[in-house]
Amino acid sequence: MENLVRGQCLCGAVTFRISGQFERFFLCHCGRCRKDSGSAHSANLFSSTAKIDWVSGQENIRTFNVPGTRHIKCFCAACGSALPSYNSNDDVLVVPAGSVDSQIDILPEAHICYSNRAEWDDNLDTLAKIDGLPK
Numbered sequence: 001m002e003n004l005v006r007g008q009c010l011c012g013a014v015t016f017r018i019s020g021q022f023e024r025f026f027l028c029h030c031g032r033c034r035k036d037s038g039s040a041h042s043a044n045l046f047s048s049t050a051k052i053d054w055v056s057g058q059e060n061i062r063t064f065n066v067p068g069t070r071h072i073k074c075f076c077a078a079c080g081s082a083l084p085s086y087n088s089n090d091d092v093l094v095v096p097a098g099s100v101d102s103q104i105d106i107l108p109e110a111h112i113c114y115s116n117r118a119e120w121d122d123n124l125d126t127l128a129k130i131d132g133l134p135k
């Protein structure tokens with residue numbers, strides 16, 4: 001039984017299908033991932049065997065490789081949403097977990113590059129959990 005995962009960008013132009021299994025799921029707090037995501041950390045799924053099919057909007061895909069590094073950012077030219085990328089250096093498909101719409105059967109396994117986290121990124125699990133927007 002092949003696992004099929006679907007995803008799309010925020011504007012909906014780019015849609016994709018991934019068949020196969022994810023092997024790893026990391027939350028990376030490094031400086032590049034913080035810039036790339038605009039947030040505390042990236043949340044990326046990794047697979048060395050899964051295959052991606054771009055269903056629509058392939059012409060919207062842009063790729064930025066941080067010069068001199070293996071850090072690759074794929075995004076939609078219309079809405080800027082993070083998209084899956086194939087990292088040929090490491091021979092691995094990297095999928096931003098937030099781009100995925102299907103339920104996935106893997107949980108994050110670790111915070112990585114944790115010592116590089118933002119100075120405000122500590123004990124965040126102690127914050128109030130508000131359903132919806134704050135008053």
Ligand SMILES: [Zn+2]
Nearest residue numbers: 009011076079
């Ligand atoms: Zn888009």
Ligand SMILES: [Zn+2]
Nearest residue numbers: 028029030033
């Ligand atoms: Zn990182």
